[in-house]
Amino acid sequence: MGSNSNGALREAVHEIHDYIRENLYFNRSDLSIRGKRYNSALLLSIMTALRKGKTLIIGEPGLGKTTSAEYVCSLLYRVPLGTIWGSEVAGHPEQTEEKIIGRPDLGRLNLGEEVVVWSHFAMLPVKIVDEINRLPETKQSMILDGVDRGNWEYLNDAIINREYCLFATANYQDRGTNTIIAPLVDRFDLMVESKHPGANLAYIIGTRGPATSSLRDEELEGEFHRILAERTPYEVRMEKLEALCERFGEFIRSTANIRSLSRAERQAVRAQMDEIPFDLDSNAFLRMVISELSFCHRFGQKRSNESCEEGCHFTGYVCNGIRNCISNRFPISVRSMAQAVAWFLGDQAVGVEHLKAVLPYTLAHRLQWKEELVAQREKEPRNDPLPIYMAKECVKDMHRRYMEQGPQIKNALAVACQVAEGAAMEPVQGDHPLFWEIRRDLGEEVSEP
């Protein structure tokens, strides 16, 4: 893997990352990728914003969950901080659809016209839901479609966001929180924790105070508000906003001496990321991971209403420790984030190291562990919240298995390719669920081991 020749955009993203790390969001590095150390919450938030992704940021109150997302969105999307604050949705039980998505234009309604006044949250490409788990389940469902497809509907009207990213924050469980509904959880590409920065960095934060002035311009924020409040078609307002974003970009270049990205540049970044291929090892490793999270020899696949039988041959694999089946959104999230990280590091292909870095964060919120396994693990010494810790341990286990069986698995996939193209060969047999999945895909009747 070598350096990508088209590095100007990457350099700009690195500048943004370094600027936030040095000036806005102080925290320790807790993620190592190919020898370089990063803060997982910051790095993966930047990747989320670039990839039009969705991230759930968990953590104790006041540890920078929302503000880190705000900084990232402001710099990468060229939106003033004040405008972002004005578009955020606060999670609380009394929250309404009218505040989240839109409301009728009452003046026009008096005239007999049904016109929707869209919320800034629905219109802006950067979306932040603060304390999402304080929303009751019914209100979480309300934002499900919009979160998934960028499609916001109210009365008989609808808008579709061409470009958007979503950050939702969640405090740890207390009396005021609800469970985030499973379909909504699955729509998050990543879950990261915004950790306490430690006594020494926290001391510096205390002495410095909020350092947000470089991302604020009240005059521009007023213009953003004026355009968002216009009664012109949504697309027209978005084009006008882009011009304002350009101006804000010039503003932060002059105040913070930092380059930000235009819409076209963000599109170019995504195109570059999409072109990064998976090498054969990462390809095989991801297939192996998916198979462990979805396989059941007894019932054909994992199902959350069917439990594993005692003494199953696959007791040592992840499938035996979890209750649910991984969804098809999981490989999409992994692929997208692994490509983003590889692009950020200047690598020409996604390798196993990139996958190992992003997998725990794409899995942590999606895995429903069996209670006995949680009980076994929760008291172990660790630096991460339990779901991320368990996901990291699970990825370590799967990677160890790949190190042991990788060549055989790649060979099995190569043989399967030839068999699928009509070659008269026997599929390779092995002990890992992936070998069984391969044989199933080749139309074999696979009996119990």
Place this chain on the structure above:
Amino acid sequence: MKNPFQDFGSLSVERKELPLERIVRAREEVMERMVHGYLKLVEEEVKDLVWLVEHSRVVKAYSAAVKSIRELQYDADDIEEFCSELDSSNKIPYMISGPAGIYLSALVNHAQEDRIVLPLKDYQRTFHFVGYRLPDGKTLILQGDVGDFVGAGLSGGRLVVEGSVGNWCGAGMMKGEIQVMENSGQNTGEWMRGGEIHVEGRIRSLGKTLFGGRIFQRGKLVVPQETDSEI
């Protein structure tokens, strides 16, 4: 439907081979060459599928057999399997006992092992000329009955037949020992020049022309006959 394994199409397939498969393949190659050598010998020596026992033809056949196995790596197990092939395999369209025995003898004489046991009692067919020119230092044990000219031209080896032998046993043998656990046929020891033949059962007849060597029956010397003067 799209081939879900397409990404791995460029990867060369490594065919995993069990050690047993490798061993079997090596044995098959050896056997193939042995059978080929035998068929070539038969083709050269037996044009009309009739083979006459003449001294010059025997020598010539043996030379041809030795030539064909010169570079072959084989062991006693391969020889045993070749016997089995001669007895029942479809790979060998015709089995002629004389050349077969001579070829078998060439294999035995040039094998690495000093002691070879061939379970001939399990076979339907009879081999002639087995043990032909068995050299010094070699022991060949034949389990079961064998055909004619067994141990002919024996050249110092030890041949044990755990059964009966046909006619002309030890014909023209030079030195060494033949031990027959049961009976021997006619002309036993004909043209014998040295060595010993021990027969535990009945000797149908002794050779008319003997130039040397000794023949024992049930431990008793019968050739040369002891004269009274010597007693």
